[in-house]
Amino acid sequence: MTAQTIDQLLLENQRLRHLLAEAEDTLRALRAGEVDAILVETDREQVYTLDTANKPYQLLVEQMPLGAASFTTDGIILHGNRRFASLLGRSLETLVGKSIYDFLAVESRATFESLLRDVQAAEVRAEVTLQRGDGTLVPAYLGVSALREGPLGMCLVMTDLTEQKRYVELQGAQEALREADRRKNEFVAILAHELRNPLGPIRNAARILKLKGPQDPELRTPIEMIERQTEQLARLLDDLLDVSRISRGALEMRQERVTVSDVVDASVDACHEELQERGVSLRVGLPTEPTELVADRARLIQVLWNLINNAAKYTPSGGKIELTAMVSDCTLVLSVRDNGIGIPPDKLTDIFDLFAQVDRSGEREGGLGIGLTLVRQIVTLHGGSIEARSEGIGRGSEFIVTLPVVTTAAPAPATGPVSGPAAAPRRILVVDDNQDAVESLAVLLQIAGHDVHKALDGEAAIALAQQVRPDVVLLDLGMPKVSGYEVARRIREHPWGKQMILVALSGWGQADERIRTQAAGFDAHLVKPVAPEALNQLLATTPARSRESAAP
Known part of the structure; x- marks a missing residue:
């Protein structure tokens, strides 16, 4: 190799070392943030500034509705956007250099420490509580990521959950109100039902005293007083039930x-x-x-x-x-x-x-x-x-x-109920678990000339119906063990029970209950306390059915 060749190689080596040193200095300056612009020499000289390259991203971070910040691995805040500062209730200048733990509620600090331990593997998320400068607490959802380049550490994005929490709480309150309203309506219906049961025997007893009791005027006055007050109580119960039905959209209208x-x-x-x-x-x-x-x-x-x-x-x-x-x-x-x-x-x-x-x-x-x-x-x-x-x-x-008002021609209007002729004598079975209700109604029916039999539970009613083959069964629905619905179904299963007239007696009187009684095989439905006039009208207008077999 000639001396000239060696000199050329030494010069080239020196030039390459110089270029490497320049490149290393440029990278160091870029990492240190000491470079404002880069001049690229091409056919047309062009300048790229770091400020203009990053500006769209900076604007995006500043304007986004989420809080964003960067911090070191030990939690020292390096930078944050305006929303981040707003969520913490402080100015951005007072946040930089502070520990992010200072702005977390005590119960959320362990959660944040856990996030930092797990963040190196993947982006992590959790719900925490922030503590603002005025001491108020703000629920927030955090997403934390590690910065892959440089020694800066971590960045986070946080979402204010205050409105979401308020919405969830409102939904919970509304659901609680709906449940309370449902329970109130249920209670009102049960209360009215339970009050109707004793009201029937009281009304029946007053009517019995009026029909068969002594004719002393001094006694007739309190008897009539009892009748008036039971009617008033019955109307109050009707109103109470109707309000419950209206609130549920279940008020029955018969136009x-x-x-x-x-x-x-x-x-x-x-x-x-x-x-x-x-x-x-x-x-x-x-x-x-x-x-x-x-x-x-x-x-x-x-x-x-x-x-x-x-x-x-x-x-x-x-x-x-x-x-x-x-x-x-x-x-x-x-x-x-x-x-x-x-x-x-x-x-x-x-x-x-x-x-x-x-x-x-x-x-x-x-x-x-x-x-x-x-x-x-x-x-x-x-x-x-x-x-x-x-x-x-x-x-x-x-x-x-x-x-x-009606403006078009139509069939003649209906009129109110009128007292019809007395019902022809029938064989009637009265079934109720309330003995006073059974006894008082039985006496009223006997006064009207009917042959009356009594039962206090469902099983006894079925056995007695098979034995005496009544024309009509007045059947309470709400009996324990065997309900009135079940009694009706079991009576209808037998040939001897298919032609009996079954009348449901109930303290509820709701539309869906009438549907159920019809499906169970009942012919009519009366609401307690049963007015004697209404019962007499039902018995007088209900045709007697020919039974398939006579009573033994």
């Missing part, structure tokens, strides 16, 4: 054509004794022309009875109530006006709230506070409206109900 005069007359008759007892007079004004509605007759009577009864409660003895009806533009306008103690103007809207008892005179009147709530719901279900008016305390009050 038919009815006349306004029939509904008003029935309502006035129902209130007569209450008005007489309170010493309040009632004047009724009806349209001169017959007016018809498509409505549930019993429910409309319930509406007017509640309104008249409410007016009587707040009208002193010697006061007056006016019930008027008029038709205007295919709308029936019913008004119940009194000259009683009136209603404070600020309570006119509250008066229809459930269980509301507006203090009008400093003394609370009786009642459950559900009558006007029920009235409004029934009127609304009929497509109508109700409004309360009063000029204040001592100025009386007025309730105005509007309902659509």
